[in-house]
Amino acid sequence: MTGKISRRRVLRGTLQGMAVAVGMPLLDCLLNDNGTAFAGTGRPLPVRFGTWFWGLGYTPSRWVPQKIGADYDLQPELRYIEPYKHQINILSGFDVKLDGKPNTAHYAGTFGFRTGTAADEPDRSLLPTFDVTIADAIGNDTRFKSLEVASTGNNTDSYSRRTVNDVNPGEGSPVQFYTRVFGPDFRDPNAADFKPDPDVMLRLSVLSSIKDQRQSLVQEVGSNDRARLDQYFTSLRQVEQQLQLQLQKPPAAEACRVAGQPKEAPIGYEVGNVLANHKLFAELMAMALACNQTRVFNVVYSDSRSQLHKPGSTAIHHQYTHEEPIDKDLGYQIESAWFVERSMEAWTTFVGALAALKEGDGTLLDHTFVLAHSDTSFAKTHLVQALPVMTAGSASGRIKTGIHIAGNGEPVTRIALTAQQVMGLSVERWGGGSMDTNQPLTEMLA
């Protein structure tokens, strides 16, 4: 080691017993976010943010409320949200603007919404989805910067990504998710005793020795690979952060009560199993939020192409949307509508899981902001106009709830911009091409 202060030397003096403020530069990151450094008791409850995704949109005549504003009517496919209607906003009529770029089926809508820019084909975009941007800002003082789950069991069903090549995989198994979050590495924030593990310091020094490789490696690779190496080290820092948090007593979390390991349904795309596992994920994610394991989450109920299927059907949901004739009397596709209704049922389950946990003067849902969306409005023709979007929770009073806002063809980026601002990011404008906007949804802001 040349002249620079080796971290190992600093650690040497503090290994016996507690090791708190060791003067390592790394600790800066614990203190530099939005003033949510560890303050023990009395700190305000954190606002959480998350996305919820379902594939293949809705049936046009059966979802969009007719009344705009408060007290909106519930059309047949939305009737399930009735118990939580006053905490849910419907944002209809906002478009993904493609600016002539190809409407890549089940992709353009999803990533147009999440990155604010229409993608080329093939997509080589290096833009992050906005949930990652939010997590980068507010996710630095929790064990996990963000948590992703895929109710389909397929860990590539995830729409949270830093670049097109760096996707945050979704955990597909509720049992594995439970083990990851509440297993051996979980520190109960309400545990009476706290003793930092001296091993943590040693493990941190191992990670920092790995970081020492960065210099020599970066010199030897091309620019593309340099970016990938940087991303590797960013990910390494996440684990460092997790370890560093273990050195501090976690702030108490009154709503945190961990249940036993769940019993999961068979993993896969059969709709009954997806619904069952999604319910488990909803409960586990709510608990993870209540226990401050993360502030940012991304839930996928069905993938953007919805490979969900019913036992005994020769067709999957996706095929129904394209091949099922519109019923002469009812005026819509019956089987496709059935799948939409299951999606809305699942959404209600998710919102309900957050509403079920009492926290502070209200519920976890009150302190959360969930943004739900799909990849398309009318799946049969892959429409990305009028993308269906909903919010749930009032973000600790930062937004109004229980209203229907009609976008009238405005770009969907106004929604993501609003979300980022609500979560405290100082971002003025967002989106590219004709989706560039600097106008949040003021009707939703409190």
Add this chain to the structure above:
Amino acid sequence: MKLKSIPFVCIAGALLAASAAVGVYLAFLSPGEPAARGGPAVMRRISEAQYRRSIADIFGADIKIAGRFEPEARREGLLAVGSSKVGLSATGFEQYYNLARDISTQVVDEQHRSLLPCKPQALNAPDDACTLTVLRRFGLPLLRRPPTEARLAELVEIAHKTTEEHQDFYAGLKMALVGILASPDFLFRVDLAGAGQDRPEQISLDDYSKATRLSFFLWNATPDAELLAAAARGDLERRSGLTAQVDRLLASPRLEDGVRAFFSDFLGFDEFDHLEKDGAIYPAFSPKVAQDAKEQTLKTIADLLVARRGDYRELFTNHDTFLTRRLGMIYGVPVDSRTGWDRFRFPADDPRGGLLEQVSFTALHSHPGRSSPTLRGKAIRELLLCQTVPAPPNNVNFAVVQDTNNPNFKTARDRLTAHRTEPTCAGCHRIMDPSGLALENFDGAGQFRPTENGTAIDTSGELDGQKFADAAGLGRALHDDPLAAACLVGSVYRYAVGRLVAPGERDWMTWLTKSFTSDGCRLPDLMRRIALSRAFYAVSGTPRGTQSAAVVPGTGSEEKRE
């Protein structure tokens, strides 16, 4: 980068050196082999299979690896190419870090300690010399090159401190091993260029990068001790030394592992992880059947292409394969072996012959509850012929496509009539559907059916001008299609180098494909030719440190299933 004026003497000297170098360079080429400048250096994340193989090879097969792996990405048709694009998410690093801890714990536990190259002088005190010995011993194969002294010293220090803290030598050793197992140069294979090569046309991988690329290509495994030793001696710089190692690797039974890994990628077998069939419609199909189907095809390929050194094109026409009883239920044939594999031969006139009629193709490219001529036709085009089928247009009127129970449309061919007659659909569907329709005797689980909804199935069609009456005819058409062989050659090369073919390699690729077909389409010969070529080890672009990634935009789109 500005051009400086170059003194005459230097130019002359440089020319002399250049011609000498060219002489050496040319000595590597086979007769008629065009020069190739190679492509950009790549950095490739190791796959789950490669990770497991490395740990098993280095620490022993009984080390349990119970972990979650970051998903891979398919780019330009191959996971191998995707490996040079993906980074590592936070979740992914967390998982690898936990795996590293888990593996290290096992490596130093009482059962495995005896396999370490030294014992500490005391169990409860540091022994830096022994730690160093162990780290050198494992660091070399894990990192695929000798770790630097500075790095080793750092790790020894960590082990030392940990041992003092815990009064346990092995706790310290474990900590140091984690330092290697979680490091980027274990998790990624980083191409490093050889030292002392300043001319663009001469740059090639350094010895250890050569060894790594070669070993992963032929065996899908990290270089073994002998190959690493050959790299250390500089053997791979010399034609004779390289040939000796290449032939050693080719002669080994582990060649089959490499061939299997290639075909698993090439044929898209990672989709098996998410393959589901409706249990009510196909009660005989289960996840175990899916695994057997994958294994059946890989065994068939290993037998035909490796053991018998057969012609690749015969995969589409040959009637010999391997079956288990579970597969027997799908194919409807008797299988003797109660728990294992039978060699099986379908009669010459049996429609169940080549690769296209195997369950790993028909069931994989189908829906959970029915077959799909379009998915199969698309797979034939994209996987086997390396052609791209454009994505469907979005504003299509799908009203003309009816459901399976419409009394007028009994077979898939009937239902897809609109595909062939509607102008917006026909362009692409004429490319895909005919070959897929030839396979309609095989339902969504790969089971043979002579009729659909009581109507006989018409399996006639055409592939790029070759007409056929049935699936066997389709197999022959594919056998005769020059694109099939070219697609294999291109795919093998892209798989081997982890990127697209670079512009400077185009002539060389043409030569490679010609040699392959004129010599009987033998896969081991192709692999040998690649492994011995200069092209395989060449790195293009500016000298080390300022290389730009000059990747040719691909013709293929990201792998998507419609």
Add this chain to the structure above:
Amino acid sequence: MSSKCQFANGTAAVAVLGLIGGLYATGVDASASAPSDAPHTVQPKDTRGFVVTYFQTAHSFALTKQSEECPDGFTPGLQEVVLDSLPPGRLKDHVAKSMGDRISWAIRSSDPRMCLEPQDFTMPVSKEVQSTVAYGDNLDGVTTEDDPGTANSCAHRKFHGPTGELVDNQFYRAFGCVHAFNGNVAYSGNLIEDQHHAGRKDGEMTILIEVTGVTDDRNSGNVKVGFYSSPDATPYDGQGKPMQRASLSVSDNPRYRAMAHGRIVNGVLTTDPVDVHFYFNAVAPHKDSEEYFIRAARLRMELRPDGSAKGRMAGYWDVEKAYNTLFAHSFPRDLLAEASFGYTCPSAYAALHKYADGFRDPKTGECSGISTVYDVEATQAFVIHPKEDTAALAVTTTSNR
């Protein structure tokens, strides 16, 4: 083992046993010999294989009104016997109150050896079926309802089949009035059958039938029919429906292989009589497993185009084996069956011997087989024979499958 079966009245059926022609290996493990490396291929065109998916004593009770069938009531089971034996009083009243109490009292107060050594106990006699219609075959060829017996059969009364012909079904006569054999009864009706069928689904008994020499699926005058036990489980899907196209191995043990001549006429297969042993992997006293031993068995089965088959098998069920598979239990707690199914082991044992009507021992004049008819359902399967077939040797043990 070899023996020939003789039939009276000129029925010149020849029983062909599994050892004929030395076709099969003995208990020697077939895989011990070097397997041929030649690839396997599709089934020969003249072969049709089946796996039995249902095999149970036929439901003759369905043919008659219960009042005619068992006018004197049902055979007393253990719980009735024990209850009757109690003197009147508080205990009897208490036990009489609930089924559960009757059953547990019956079990607790009975000698656990009762089923293992039934001949040592005396219990009330079985009630006999009084009606006159039943399924079956005319096994001994006698053409009068009052059958005086022959050199090979013992005196008994015949039934009339549904279409009027005379048939032998002494098993039905003996057990048709036992609750657990009679489907007309609400409590524990058909339970014996349900248990055996469940057992088959668990892989306890697998029977294969293979027809070779088929020239035409509807009419083939001269076929050979093999009956085999298999160590492989009968294949059922997740919904409990039989699955086709399974490959199932024939038992290595020649005891569990039999071969008969037959013919297919208008889609119906019939076979000449042959002795068959079917391996049955149930817990039985003294042995690890038991078997069905049906002498002079003959099959009549409709072969359908969809690969399934349905019919009946008739023959003389060896009474000792029948007792072991149906009634004998190794463990005291298994008196539960006796207590709740409506029989007692001693009376069942006695009934089997009393009503036995076939395979008369010339020395003692006693019959050791009881005429029985089974419902058989089957579906297509591939019958896989052991690799090396060597000359047969006599096999005397039944411990190998």
